[in-house]
Amino acid sequence: MKFNQSTRFLKDELAGCLEKVRECSVLFKEEDIKNYEVRELLENMEKRLDNYISKMDNLIQFDDEKYTIVQFLNEVLKMEYNGILDYTMYASLVKDPALASDLKKFGASEGMHALLVADMIKNLGGVPQFNPPKYRREKRLSVLEMLEEHKRGEVEAVELLERGMKRFSDPEFQYFIGKIRLDEQEHLKEVERLMKEYKELHAIIEVKDYRWRDDYAGDEKDRPWIE
Ligand SMILES: [Fe+2]
Numbered sequence: 595m596k597f598n599q600s601t602r603f604l605k606d607e608l609a610g611c612l613e614k615v616r617e618c619s620v621l622f623k624e625e626d627i628k629n630y631e632v633r634e635l636l637e638n639m640e641k642r643l644d645n646y647i648s649k650m651d652n653l654i655q656f657d658d659e660k661y662t663i664v665q666f667l668n669e670v671l672k673m674e675y676n677g678i679l680d681y682t683m684y685a686s687l688v689k690d691p692a693l694a695s696d697l698k699k700f701g702a703s704e705g706m707h708a709l710l711v712a713d714m715i716k717n718l719g720g721v722p723q724f725n726p727p728k729y730r731r732e733k734r735l736s737v738l739e740m741l742e743e744h745k746r747g748e749v750e751a752v753e754l755l756e757r758g759m760k761r762f763s764d765p766e767f768q769y770f771i772g773k774i775r776l777d778e779q780e781h782l783k784e785v786e787r788l789m790k791e792y793k794e795l796h797a798i799i800e801v802k803d804y805r806w807r808d809d810y811a812g813d814e815k816d817r818p819w820i821e
């Protein structure tokens with residue numbers, strides 16, 4: 595946002611300069627000055643300033659919308675990463691192979707979404723933010739409770755994507771987000787199906803504390819490649 599504010603300020607300053615140049619050109623004529631170099635200089639300045647201002651006008655309007663879309667997409671990216679981590683983590687913890695395979699499939703689908711969203715952010719000139727996942731506390735839960743967690747995650751995903759579709763009317767964006775929303779709606783249906791299928795399963799899943807940790811690399815100060 596700071597950038598947009600500064601560019602707006604710069605554009606206003608340039609517009610002020612252009613006004614001054616035009617004022618000088620009028621006086622140049624009125625006072626019948628015979629210096630042709632000065633006349634050429636004023637004409638060049640007027641053309642260039644005019645050109646800069648109209649270019650900035652287009653870019654600033656565009657940037658405002660793009661900036662907000664990038665912010666939104668980074669929010670989506672964060673959600674996808676949480677999905678990747680949760681599905682993958684639970685897939686490795688549940689004993690039932692069919693359930694583990696379904697959870698892995700969801701995780702892979704969220705991974706594909708994360709790639710697409712990161713690409714879209716880059717195409718818009720933004721920087722994908724790879725936020726670390728939410729911190730998870732140690733817990734014990736049933737398969738049904740685990741699936742309920744996923745259900746909440748999928749409902750949140752659909753709601754977030756729908757908020758984006760309401761806010762941004764760009765057709766390319768609508769198509770892009772609309773496709774991801776369809777996948778999330780499909781995940782939601784599948785998770786609900788699994789909830790029915792496994793409601794009698796009383797197995798307990800144990801989740802260990804986890805957060806991003808790099809045991810191999812140690813602290814930043816111990817890393818020889820970081821100056
Ligand atoms: Fe997703």
Ligand SMILES: [Fe+2]
Nearest residue numbers: 677748778781
């Ligand atoms: Fe999903």
